[in-house]
Amino acid sequence: MELKRVVVTGLGALTPIGNNIAEYWDGLKNGKSGCAPITHFDAEKFKTRFACEIKNFDPLQHFDRKEARKLDKFAQYALVSSDEAIKDAGINLDTVDKFRVGVIWGAGIGGIETFQNEVINFAEGDGTPRFNPFFIPKMIADIAPGNISIKHGFMGPNYTTVSACASAANAMIDALNYIRLGHCDIIVTGGSEAAVTQAGVGGFNAMHALSTRNEDPATASRPFDATRDGFVLGEGAGALVLEEYEHAKARGAKIYAEVIGGGMSSDAYHMTAPHPEGIGVERVMLNCLRDAGIDASQVDAINTHGTSTPLGDVAELKAISKVFGAHANDININSTKSMTGHLLGAAGAIEAIASILSMEHSLVPPTINHTTIDENIDPSLNLTLNKAQPREVNVAMSNTFGFGGHNACVLFRKLDE
């Protein structure tokens, strides 16, 4: 059976450095940091008191009051970013076959703020269970794609993938597969997360996963720098419309890029620590290259998982050197998390979008905040430090790895007619 080709025809983003695609790209190319002191709650007693929050987001600009109240932030972000992508794709909602349009979304956690607040409310009472009837439907991770389909009437496959920080990449790979197998014409995919809450920050702090550079939040996310001290929690959403190539061509859609392959693997090692030899990470990139049917030497850019943690960054770069050999030095490697922070289940989506935009603009966004060389990192690698680099990008790879040892990798290529 011949696989169909899959292309990207719409993009949407709601990120800590820009609330739509144009603003997001502007932030990326200029090396803008999205990090600042936490405003969502009083973080005074927390070890980490900063995060990459969404700025200037008023739900009432997007939803009526009743609707907004029934949506956790992660679902609000999902609806706003997917609206932008669907509009960008120019899908005619009156004529498209909605049974062949799916929504496959990524969320690592889901409505953690809703869960937290409902449990606090219960704990403050006398033990009588008085939970809001919207508690469960607001919280569950699959409600984001559920709401997207309800809004637009899409009746194809609909679910959420959960693989921590790899969730959105897994969603994109599933979307790729359903379309290339011929099950769907269009799938709205991506991911969203909204974990900048007491439970989210406190939980990650307890793991010693977050940077605690409270004196200088804007430079706290510093992937590959010798002084990196953990990731910076981010929030937001990214949405991509994936479409079967002939379907897109027939309706004259703008095509950003082709999705040429996805790879998955597992570390099978530890709940949260990366494998020290990066075996799973190496394998996921090899799987992805094989799935795409391209040679490693064809890859121009890699947006790494690169979370700014001491162990993870080095393990990933070592794996890149193993997979790409001498060609690794010719690749523009970057970590856009230096600007956006780590959006957990949405990371794979906004980072894939960064890769696609770097193809469109022939410019690779920088890894900002780098000042001190880490001697454990091969100095011949081009980590696109501190300033965007002009580059003709034909093939771009996006890596994401999640707690639990989940690795997922996606490859995009400029459309070759």
Place this chain on the structure above:
Amino acid sequence: MSDIASRVKAIIVDKLGVDENEVVNEASFTNDLGADSLDTVELIMEFEKEFDIQIPDDQAENIATVGQAVTYIEENK
């Protein structure tokens, strides 16, 4: 309007996002004010909280309009 009626109506305006003028005694939560089954459960819970009462499920089933809510609370508070 009684104090109870005005508090009931304020809750309905807030939770269902409807205009105050629509919240008349005869208005049905589901048929006139756009409530779904979960909204109705939430309204009953809000009434319980606001007036510090317990509304058993079998009684709650009989509260379908604004007026029925006001009457029930007036009689059971």
